[in-house]
Amino acid sequence: xxxxREDLVAKARAxxxxxxxxxxxxxxxxxxxxxxTLALRMKCQSFNSRKLAEALRENDHVKKVYYPxxxxxxxxxxxxxxxxxxxxxxxxxFKSLSWxxxxxxLAGVETTVSHPLKTSHRxxxxxxxxxxxxxxxxxxxxxGIEHEEDIILAFEQAIKQSLK
Numbered sequence: 532x533x534x535x536r537e538d539l540v541a542k543a544r545a546x547x548x549x550x551x552x553x554x555x556x557x558x559x560x561x562x563x564x565x566x567x568t569l570a571l572r573m574k575c576q577s578f579n580s581r582k583l584a585e586a587l588r589e590n591d592h593v594k595k596v597y598y599p600x601x602x603x604x605x606x607x608x609x610x611x612x613x614x615x616x617x618x619x620x621x622x623x624x625f626k627s628l629s630w631x632x633x634x635x636x637l638a639g640v641e642t643t644v645s646h647p648l649k650t651s652h653r654x655x656x657x658x659x660x661x662x663x664x665x666x667x668x669x670x671x672x673x674x675g676i677e678h679e680e681d682i683i684l685a686f687e688q689a690i691k692q693s694l695k
Contacts, residue, residue: 572640572676576609579642579682580674584611586683592616592690594668609675610637615668620693621646624670627689631682637673642682645671 533543546552554562584598595614599607615621625633625646634643635650645651652665660666674682 573609575676576640576674577607579676579679580609580611580672581607582679583672583674583682583686587611587613587686590687590690592618592694609673611672611674613670613672614664614666615670615690617668618694619668619690620695621667621670624689624693627692629685629688631685631689634673637671639673640676642675642677642685643673645673647671 533540535543580598584596587593588596592615593613594616597612599610615624625644628644632641632643634645637643637645647653647665647669648660648667651671652660652663655663655665672686
């Protein structure tokens with residue numbers, strides 16, 4: 532359902548006509564079913580994200596942590612982005628994540644990571660990536676609903692196993 536000003540609805544309709552927006556009955560059912568637990572999942576994921584961001588901020592081998600909570604925005608969310616320090620071998624870090632999967636796209640109930648330089652932002656010119664602060668050391672994390680201590684431990688171990 533699209534509701535809004537006539538000009539915005541017209542823009543949305545044009546996108547639908549050009550790109551498509553039909554979902555199968557099964558996908559619609561899955562979406563509806565998922566909405567029932569969305570608030571609970573987001574509460575858990577936001578809590579876990581905040582805990583992970585706090586723990587990684589204290590890690591000497593993490594150069595920078597980006598988390599919306601830091602800007603006091605309502606809702607927070609499940610996404611945390613970090614810049615690993617030069618002391619960490621980035622390739623080894625991704626290999627050392629044990630049960631956390633590397634994914635080209637993020638979001639879901641399990642914790643996943645992506646390497647923007649090699650996935651979402653690989654087509655951007657180097658200057659544009661640099662302006663956005665995306666380097667080889669940038670890691671995007673979609674924090675899931677697992678126990679927060681397990682998530683934190685997985686990242687701490689991966690960092691420890693990746694020190695140069």
